[in-house]
Amino acid sequence: MGAAEAVTDALRELHRRFAGLRDGQLADYIPPLALADPGAFGLALISMDGHRYSTGDADALFTLQSVSKPFVYALALSVLGLDEVGRWVNAEPSGEAFNAISLEPVTGRPDNAMVNAGAIVTTALIPDTPDAPRFGRILDCLSRFAGRRLDVDEQVYASEALTGDRNRALAYLIRSAGPLPVDPVAAVETYFRQCAVRVTTLDLAAMAATLAHGGVNPLTGDAVVPEPVAAQVLAVMATCGMYDTSGDWLLRVGLPAKSGVSGGLIAAGPARFGLAAYSPLLDPTGTSVRGRAALGALSERLGLHLMHNPALAGSTVTLVATADEPSAAPAVSRGSAGRERVAAVAAQGALDFTAAERVLYALDEARPRETGAVVLDLRRVTAVDTVARAMLRSGLGRLAEDGVRTAVADPADRLALLPGTAEQGGHPAVRPFPSREEAAAWCVSGPAG
Ligand code: DON
Numbered sequence: 001m002g003a004a005e006a007v008t009d010a011l012r013e014l015h016r017r018f019a020g021l022r023d024g025q026l027a028d029y030i031p032p033l034a035l036a037d038p039g040a041f042g043l044a045l046i047s048m049d050g051h052r053y054s055t056g057d058a059d060a061l062f063t064l065q066s067v068s069k070p071f072v073y074a075l076a077l078s079v080l081g082l083d084e085v086g087r088w089v090n091a092e093p094s095g096e097a098f099n100a101i102s103l104e105p106v107t108g109r110p111d112n113a114m115v116n117a118g119a120i121v122t123t124a125l126i127p128d129t130p131d132a133p134r135f136g137r138i139l140d141c142l143s144r145f146a147g148r149r150l151d152v153d154e155q156v157y158a159s160e161a162l163t164g165d166r167n168r169a170l171a172y173l174i175r176s177a178g179p180l181p182v183d184p185v186a187a188v189e190t191y192f193r194q195c196a197v198r199v200t201t202l203d204l205a206a207m208a209a210t211l212a213h214g215g216v217n218p219l220t221g222d223a224v225v226p227e228p229v230a231a232q233v234l235a236v237m238a239t240c241g242m243y244d245t246s247g248d249w250l251l252r253v254g255l256p257a258k259s260g261v262s263g264g265l266i267a268a269g270p271a272r273f274g275l276a277a278y279s280p281l282l283d284p285t286g287t288s289v290r291g292r293a294a295l296g297a298l299s300e301r302l303g304l305h306l307m308h309n310p311a312l313a314g315s316t317v318t319l320v321a322t323a324d325e326p327s328a329a330p331a332v333s334r335g336s337a338g339r340e341r342v343a344a345v346a347a348q349g350a351l352d353f354t355a356a357e358r359v360l361y362a363l364d365e366a367r368p369r370e371t372g373a374v375v376l377d378l379r380r381v382t383a384v385d386t387v388a389r390a391m392l393r394s395g396l397g398r399l400a401e402d403g404v405r406t407a408v409a410d411p412a413d414r415l416a417l418l419p420g421t422a423e424q425g426g427h428p429a430v431r432p433f434p435s436r437e438e439a440a441a442w443c444v445s446g447p448a449g
Contacts, residue, residue, distance in 0.1 A: 004051065004053075007045065007051075007053045008053045008054070008055060010298070010301060010302070011043045011044075011045060011053055011054065011055040011298075012055045014043060014294045014297055014298055014301075015041060015043055015055045015056045015294070017294075017297070018041070018290045018293045018294045018297075019039075019041050019056075019290070021281075021289055021290050021293060022038075022281070023281065023283070023289050024281030024282050024283055024288075024289035025281065025282055026038060026280055026281060026282070027261040027262065027280070027282055027286070029163060030156060030159050030160045030163060030261070031159050031163070032153075032155050032156050032159050033063075033156070033261065033262055033280070036062065036262065036263065036280040037060075037280070038280060038281050040056075040057045040060055040062075040263070040278065040279060040280060041056045041057055041277075041278070041279040041290050042054065042055070042056040042057040042058035042059070042060060042200070042201035042202075042276075042277065042278040042279070043055050043056055043058065043201065043276070043277050043294055043298075044058045044201045044202045044204070044205035044275070044276045044277075045205055045273050045274070045275050045276075045298075046202075046205040046206055046208075046209040046218060046219070046273065046274045047209070047218070047272075047273055048209070048212065048213050048218050048271060048272065048273070049218060050209075050218040050219045052202060052205070052219075054201065054202050054205070056201075057201070057278065058200060058201040058202050058278075059200050059201075059202065060200060060201070060278065061153075061198045061199070061200055062198070062199065062200075062262045062263060062264060062278055062280070063153050063156045063195060063196050063197065063198055063199075063260075063262045064142070064194065064195060064196075064197045064198075064199055064260060064262070064264065065195045065260030065261045065262045065264065066098060066114070066116075066119070066195070066258065066259060066260040066261065066286070067199075067204060067207075067258050067259070067260040067264045067265070067266055068119075068138075068142065068194040068195055068197060068260075069113060069114050069118075069119040069122070069258065070113075070114065070211070070233050070236070070237050070241065070258050071141060071142055071145050071207060071233075072119065072122055072123055072126065072138055072141070072142075072194055073085075073089075073113040073114075073119075073122050073233055073236065074141070074145075074211070074215075074224075074225045074229050074230065074233045075126055075137065075138060075141045075225070076113075076122050076125045076126055077225070077229045077232055077233065078225045078226060078229050079125075079126065079127060080125060082232055085113075085122070085125060087109075088109060088121050088125060088178075088180055089109065089110050089112065089113045089118045089121050089122055089125075090104065090109050090110065090111050090112060090118070091112050091113075091235075091236050091239070091240070092111050092112060092239075092240075093111070093112065093239045093240045093246050093247070094111035094112060094115050094240070094243070094244075095244050095247075096111075096115065096243070096244055097115075097243060097244060097285065097286075098114075098115055098116055098243050098261075098285075098286055099115075099116050099166055099167070099170075100115060100117075101117065101170065101173060102115050102117050102118070103117055103173065103174065103177060106177075107177065107178050108173065108174050108176070108177020108178035108180075109121075109178060110174065111240075112236060112239075112240040113236060113240075114236060114237065114240040114241050114243070114258065115240070115243065116166075116167055116170060117170045117173075117174060119191060120167060120170060120171050120174065120184050120187060120188055120191050121174060121180065121184055121187075123138070123187045123188075123190050123191045123194060124180065124182040124183060124184045124186070124187035125182060126138060126190075134187070134190050135190050135193050135194070138190065138193075138194050139152075139194075139197065141224065142194070142197055142207075144217065144220075144222050144224040145206070145207040145210050145211075145217065145224055146199060146203040146204075146206050146207050147203075147206045147210075147217050147219040147220045147222070148203070150197050150198060150199060150203070151197070151198055152193055152196050152197055152198065153196045153197075153198045154196070156195075156196040157192055157193050157195075157196035160192045160195060160196065161189060161192050164188065164192055167188055167191065167192075168185065168188050171184040171185045171187070171188045172185055195260075199264070200278075201264070201276045201277065201278040202276070203276075204264055204265075204266050204274075204276035204278070205266070205274045205275060205276040206218075206219055206274060207266065207274065207276075208266040208267060208268045208273075208274030208275060208276055209268070209273065209274025210224055210230070210274065211230045211233055211234055211237075211256075211268045211274070212230075212234075212268040212269055212270050212271060212272060212273060212274050213230075213271070213274075214227040214230050214231075214271075215227050215229060215230035218274075231270075233256075234256040234268055234270060235256070237256035237257060237258050237268070238250055238255075238256040238257075238306070241256060241257045241258040241259070242257055242258075242259060242285070242287065243259075243285055243286070243287075244285060245285050245287070249296075250306075252296060253267070253295065253296045253299045253300075253305065254299060254304065254305030254306045254307055254308070255267040255268060255269055255275075255295075255299050255304055255305070255306060256268050256270075256306075257295070259285075259286060259287035259288060259291070259292075260286075261282060261286045262280060263278050263279050263280030263281070263282065263288045263291065264276065264277075264278050264288070264291075265277045265278070265287060265288045265291035265292065265295060267295045267299065269299075269302075269304040269306075270306070272304060273302075273304070275295055275298060275299075277290065277291030277294050277295050278291065279291050279294075315348075315349065316347050316348065316349060316351065316354075316355040316358045316359060317345060317346070317347055317358050317359060317362045318346045318347065318348050318380070319344060319345060319346035319377070320345055320362045320365050320366045321343060321344045321345075321366060322343050322365075322366050322368070323340075323341040323342060323343045323368055323372060323373070324341070325341075330342050330344055330375065330436055330437055330440040331440075332437070332440045332441045332443075332444040340373075340444050342372075342373040342374065342375050342440040342443050342444065343366040343367055343368060343372065343373065343374040343375070344366065344374065344375045344376075344377060344436065344440075345359065345362045345363050345366050345374065345375075345376050345377065346376075346377035346378075346379075346380070346436075347359045347362075347376070347377070347378055347380070347381055348380035348381060348382075349380075349381065349382055350381075350382050350383040350384075350385075351381055351383065351384045351385065351388040351392070352385050352387065352388050353385075353387045353388060353391070355388060356384075356387070356388035356391040356392055356395075357391070359376070359392065359395075360391065360392070360395040363376060363395065363396075363399065367399060367404055368404060370403070371403045371404065371405075372404060372405070373404065373405040373406070373407075373440070373443030373444060374399065374404055374405075374406055374443070375406075375407050375408070375409060375436055375439045375440050375443060376392075376396065376406070376407075376408045376409070376410075377408075377409040377436045377439075378408060378409060378410045378414060378415070379409050379410070379411060379435075379436070381410075381414055383414070384414040384415065389414070389415055389416065392415055393415055393416075393417070393430075396408065396415075396430045397429075397430060399430075400429035400430050401429075405429075405443040405444075406429065406430050406443070407430070407431050407432075407433055407439035407440070407442050407443050408430065408431070408432045408433065408439060409432075409433055409434070409435055409436040409438075409439045410432040410433070411432075411433075411434040411435070413432050415432065417430055417431060417432040418432060
């Protein structure tokens with residue numbers, strides 16, 4: 001038993017806690033769904049490093065149903081872009097049930113891609129060409145999200161094709177209302193097929209983790225959709241993924257999520273985890289009762305609510321030392337003048353806008369009032385995005401212009417300060433060095449060195 005079993009233990013505990021919940025009904029409007037084992041219950045979590053954790057019936061197969069919607073929306077956004085998709089499918093919460101007639105009064109545009117009307121239009125927008133038929137594209141995309149080849153439950157497909165008159169009626173209404181350049185009525189059959197794609201709870205966790213991981217499947221490394229598309233899909237899941245309970249879910253659980261009538265439920269913690277549950281007893285909104293309870297509790301337990309962010313504050317800057325603080329600021333000998341102290345700031349981890357602001361603020365706290373020297377130690381920084389790089393280069397340049405001798409311990413040259421780097425906007429008086437000591441020595445010997 002490894003240390004990481006503690007993560008599985010958290011899932012096991014929730015499984016124990018909610019397995020006794022017997023509330024809810026099996027979906028029966030697609031008859032084979034009513035044959036599901038009402039006791040089935042699986043939970044899974046996949047990290048951004050591709051670590052997999054699961055418990056219960058996490059390998060049991062069931063059909064995607066509405067959990068297919070965000071992934072087909074991702075495909076449409078990847079192919080056509082947000083502006084074009086947005087012309088035909090809005091992104092407003094409908095506040096209505098999944099199968100409601102949520103269409104704009106004059107245009108017939110569906111409210112969002114998570115309700116059936118919007119999902120049918122989204123499916124219709126996927127190109128259908130002889131060399132790449134629409135459903136082939138969809139199945140490929142769903143499979144890449146899951147990280148393995150998925151297939152269709154033909155019995156469930158055939159059954160929905162026989163009983164899906166309400167969805168066909170929706171498609172006819174959409175076609176009658178608006179100038180959609182593709183045929184939603186023809187696309188309904190493809191929509192039924194995407195709903196009948198078979199997955200396990202672990203597959204769902206991988207699919208959610210891929211959205212949380214900027215569109216890159218953390219198990220396979222496959223860049224399934226571009227990062228902006230993953231963010232767009234998560235945004236629509238956050239506001240519309242739980243239908244008429246989306247607001248309450250975002251308030252209490254705080255994660256983008258999507259449910260399906262076979263009992264699957266996913267939630268994504270952006271840059272953290274993909275979560276999934278399967279249990280086929282549904283509440284009146286068509287969401288798994290145990291899944292809703294377990295993922296809600298898991299978010300609370302792991303502190304995943306998007307609007308809470310307590311772990312990040314203070315984790316970027318690991319040292320702020322003024323030149324008067326002998327314990328931390330590097331001391332450098334300066335000939336007969338003896339040893340001189342240099343102010344220092346150290347940072348760690350990945351630097352984005354928020355982290356760069358912390359570093360710049362810390363530099364101001366540490367810097368000498370007038371002239372003097374400061375070293376920024378970036379040796380434990382793992383990544384600097386373009387926004388953070390520009391901010392840090394500009395802030396360090398300002399310090400240098402204020403007369404503060406400024407050097408960076410940046411062996412990987414993450415700020416691209418070395419002469420000859422293509423980037424503009426740095427300051428010639430700011431230099432990168434392999435170590436804090438060398439950076440401090442250069443500060444003391446003067447920028448001419
Ligand atoms: O469109 C339908 O009725 C189903 N194939 C999917 C609906 C669904 O999963 C709604 N989600 N909770």
